[in-house]
Amino acid sequence: MQQFWINQDGVQQGPMTIDQLRKLGVKPEAYVWCTGMPDWLPVAQVPEVAALIESTKYEVQSTKEQEPPVDHAVAPASQPNTTPLGGDGGGSAPEMSTSMPELPQQPDVPMPQQYATQQPMPQQPMQQQPAPKMPPTNLGWAIGSMLLCCIPLGIVAIIYSNKVSTSYYNGDYEAAERYSETSAWWCIATIVLGIISQPFLSLFAV
Amino acid sequence: MAQRRWLLPTIVAVVAVVLAVIYYHFDPSQGGGWFPQCGMYRLTGLRCPGCGLQRAAHALLHGDVAGALRYNAMLPVIGVALALYAVIVWRDKRDSLSWRVANHPATSIVALVLMLGWMIVRNILGC
Missing domain, CATH: 1.10.287 (Helix Hairpins)
Structure with a gap:
């Protein structure tokens, strides 16, 4: 399972799986990094996570209607690694590996070709049509x-x-x-x- | 559709009753010549896993459980397992545990290993 680090609202969190990111809620202006990436990227340029932006809004809305406290109560408790970045953006969390690059200052980082070729496409969801009945084994x-x-x-x-x-x-x-x-x-x-x-x-x- | 569902169980039941009457009245162990014979036993002299089922059925129908087990000790296992399997498959409750077990790939392997193992054992022990 691919692990991601995310930085949004001045807060850096990780490592998180795609599912955890979905729960957390990904904002369009967030930055994302995972192993294999040379640098942080705007979330829109990371296909796996970018797919969460739209669905997150929808899911957050729907969960807020049903059970609002969960969304807020779970997030801080399950993310003890949360470390606010310093104003200069250079503060690195103690548990982070030294290989993790610092957050870039300028928002527009072109997607490196290396990353584009390394990362597999997000897995397609299982086909929606129901499976046919199993034939008799005799x-x-x-x-x-x-x-x-x-x-x-x-x-x-x-x-x-x-x-x-x-x-x-x-x-x-x-x-x-x-x-x-x-x-x-x-x-x-x-x-x-x-x-x-x-x-x-x-x-x-x- | 409902009638078609009952067609096969009806045929099986009728055949079973007819066979029971035949095997009650005639004793395969007394020969007679017209009972089906095991091809493997005839050709190789080895008892197959099903050898003795006719004589065991005759003994069982006359209440001789010990005799039935002597002719083919696996008769109860084979009979119960096949009957259970038939009912499970016929019910066709695909979400049930029983159906999933009966149709699990391992089930057929287990059945095959059990039968071949029984064949080896009975030929070694001569039972």
Whole structure:
């Protein structure tokens, strides 16, 4: 999880995760720094955090309507590292690593190319459409046919029925459907072979 | 839709009753020749995990629990597990713990290992 330091309203806080930043509330004029960045950047130039600006306003409004004390009570308690910066902007908090750069004086810092290439794009939210129903694994049929008919083919059926749930929980719904069908066919093959082999079995003496 | 839901359980129930009547009246251990035989046992002489289930069913239907266990000691496990599994899958309550356990990838592996392990054990012990 990426950790961010944030400086807004003359107060520097961190390290904080994206979720903590969202809770804190990010103002458009804030500065942000994280490891890998050569210097502090205006929040608008850090895509991960910039995405919070709009949503923060919305969330703060909605939470204020529901439970106003939480927003204010939690913030100071959960942020013991809060250290106000000196007026000259040069005061560094004791717990900060020495590698952390000082807050720039001029607001407009061009985004370094190095940072732009280093930082991964923010993760896309999980796809919103609901997952399809899991196809039948046919495990019962596979075990039944394996026990009652012919062992080796039944094992194949069980393995394919295992692949159904494995693929499904991996999010590969298409493969799950395919494996479900495959395992069903192996069950049928097991049963058919078990039946048609019966007349020939008497040829073998034990 | 509701009728289709009951189609498979009905077929299974009818088949089970018919099989129970057959295995009550005829004793597979007395031969007779027309009972299905295990291909693996015939070909290799090894008992498969399901070997003895017919004779065990006959013994059980006559109240001979010890005899049933002698023919296939895993009969109760197999029977209860398969029946439970069938009911769970048929109920199709996808949020329930039982459904998620029954359809967990590990379940099929456990079942496979149990059966192959039982096959090894019974061939070593000769039971």
